[in-house]
Amino acid sequence: MFKEYLKELLGSDFDSVWASFFAPKKSGFFITDKSAKKRVLEQFKGAKEFFDNFYIYDDKSALSHSEFFSAGQIYIQNPSSYLATLFLELCMGDEFCDMCASPGGKSIALFSRFAGISGAAIEYDKNRFFTLKQNLEKYGLKGIRAYNKDARSIAKTCANRFDKIMLDAPCSSYSHFNETFSEKSPKELKAIARLQKGLLNAALYALKDGAEMIYSTCTFFSAENEEVIENALNSRFKLEILPLDFEQFFNSKNAAPKIMPRKYGALILPDELYSGFYICKLRKVCQKEQN
Numbered sequence: 001m002f003k004e005y006l007k008e009l010l011g012s013d014f015d016s017v018w019a020s021f022f023a024p025k026k027s028g029f030f031i032t033d034k035s036a037k038k039r040v041l042e043q044f045k046g047a048k049e050f051f052d053n054f055y056i057y058d059d060k061s062a063l064s065h066s067e068f069f070s071a072g073q074i075y076i077q078n079p080s081s082y083l084a085t086l087f088l089e090l091c092m093g094d095e096f097c098d099m100c101a102s103p104g105g106k107s108i109a110l111f112s113r114f115a116g117i118s119g120a121a122i123e124y125d126k127n128r129f130f131t132l133k134q135n136l137e138k139y140g141l142k143g144i145r146a147y148n149k150d151a152r153s154i155a156k157t158c159a160n161r162f163d164k165i166m167l168d169a170p171c172s173s174y175s176h177f178n179e180t181f182s183e184k185s186p187k188e189l190k191a192i193a194r195l196q197k198g199l200l201n202a203a204l205y206a207l208k209d210g211a212e213m214i215y216s217t218c219t220f221f222s223a224e225n226e227e228v229i230e231n232a233l234n235s236r237f238k239l240e241i242l243p244l245d246f247e248q249f250f251n252s253k254n255a256a257p258k259i260m261p262r263k264y265g266a267l268i269l270p271d272e273l274y275s276g277f278y279i280c281k282l283r284k285v286c287q288k289e290q291n
Contacts, residue, residue: 001183002174002177002183003018005220005221006018006220009220010260010269013258013260013269016271017269017270017271017276020270020271020272021177021178021270022178022179023272024272025078025272025273025275026056026057026058026272026273027056027057027058027059027060027063027076028050028054028055028056028057028076028077028078028079028082028273029047029054029055029057029063029074029075029076029077030053030054030055030074030075030077030082030109030112031053031055031073031074031112032072032073032074032075032108032112032139032140033071033072033073033074036068036071036073036074039068040068040073040074041055043066043068044057044062044063044066046058048254049254050079050254051079051082051083051086051249051254053112053113054079054082056079056273060076063076064076072138072139072140075105075108075109075112075139077105077109078274078275079257079273079274080218080257080268080274080275080276080277081105081106081109081168081275081277082109083246083249083268083277083279084106084166084168084214084216084277084279085106085109085110085113085166085214086249087214087244087279087281088110088164088166088212088213088214088281089164090110090113090114090117090163090164091114091117091163092114092115092116092117093116093117094114094117094118094119094163094164095117095118095119095161095162095163095164096110096117096118096119096120096144096162096163096164096165096166097119097120097121097122097154097158097161097162097164097165097166097203097206098110098119098120098121098122098144098165098166098168099122099151099154099165099166099167099168099169099199099202099203100122100123100124100151100167100168100169100170100199101121101122101123101132101146101166101168102123102125102128102129102131102132103128103131103132103135104121104131104132104135104136104139104141105135106166106168107121107136107141107144107166108135108136108139108141110166111139111141111143111144116143117143118143118144119143119144119145119162120144120145120146120147120154120158121136121141121144121145121146121147122146122147122149122151122154123146123147123148124148124149124150124151126148129146129148132146133146151167151199151202151203152198152199152201152202153202154202154203154205154206155201155202155205155206156205158205158206159205159206160205160206160207160208160209161206161208162206162207162208162211163208163211164211164212164213165203165206165207165211165213165214166213166214166216167199167200167203167213167214167215167216168214168216168217169195169196169199169200169215169216169217169224169228170192170195170196170199171192171196171217171218171219171224172184172188172189172192172219172221172224173218173219174218174219174220174221174276175218175219175220175270175275175276175277176218176275189221189223189224190223192224193223193224193227193228196217196224196228197228197231197232200215200228200229200231200232201231201232201235203215204232204235204237204239204282204284207284208284209284209285209286209287210283210284210285211283211284212242212281212282212283212284213281213282213284214279214280214281214282215228215229215265215279215280215281215282216277216278216279216280217277217278218275218276218277218278219276219278220267220276220278222262224278225262225264225265225267225278225280226262226263226264226265226280229241229264229265229280229282230263230264232282233264236287236288237284237285237286237287237288238284238285238286238287238288239282239283239284239285240282240283240285241264241265241280241281241282242281242282242283243281244265244266244279244280244281246259246266255273257269257271257273257274258271262278264280265278265279265280265281266278266279266280
C-alpha cells in the first residue's frame, strides 16, 4: 500500500526516496552549552557546520558515547527535525508549549536559541514522559515544566495562553520505513488522523489570537498532513497558513533537501542526510463568532 501511494505522490523522485529508506544516514547535532563549543569541535574535527550551531558528523556512536553528550552539552538530532524548529521564532517573555514532546529535542533546540522563555512540555505516554523529564533536566531547561497528560486537555486548561506552540504530532512514522517496518492498517491510519485533528484543535484553543505554531509529522500521507490542516481551516478558528522560506537557511556550506510544496505546508523528501518530514506553519487570527 505505502509503496504504491509513494510512487503516485513522488513521481520521478520515487526511486531516490525509496533507496534512502535502506541506506545509512549521517548524524546531526547541535551544541547546547556554548562554553563547550571549542572543545566539542576539537573532539569532532570532521564535523561540518550545517545550520548556525548545527553540525553534521559521520559517526553517531562517537557522538552518543562522548562526554559532551553525557553532560548535556550536545544533542543529537536529524536536520529535518531541527529545521522545523527554525521556523518558530520566540521572543523574550513568550510562553511556549511543546505538545507530544518526548524525547524533548525540539524544546531543547528552541531553548538553546532563545533566552527568557518559559512554558510546558507535554507527553501522554508514561515511559516517554520520564525520558522527556530526564532530558529536560539533563539539558538544564529550568523554564519549562513537563506534564504527563493528554495534550488535548490544554483546550480547556490553557485556553488562549501560549505565544508559540510546537505540535510534532504522533503519526504513522513512514519516514522511518525499512525492511523491518510494520505497516499500519487503514483502520490504524484513520485512528491516527483522528487523534491528530484533535491535537491540532486543542492547540488552536490554547494559542493566543495572533500567535503562531508549527504542525509537523514524519510521514507522507496527506490524511495525516494536509487533511489535518484542512480540518482545522474548516473549524471554528480563523487561521492563516504562513509561507515556509526554506532558502533562508541554506548557502554554499550546506545542502538543501528536496522540498515538495503541498496544498498546505511542505514535505522534506528524505536522502542521505534528511529524514522525510512534513511542516506547516499556522497563525491563529481569532475564534470565529458562532451563529
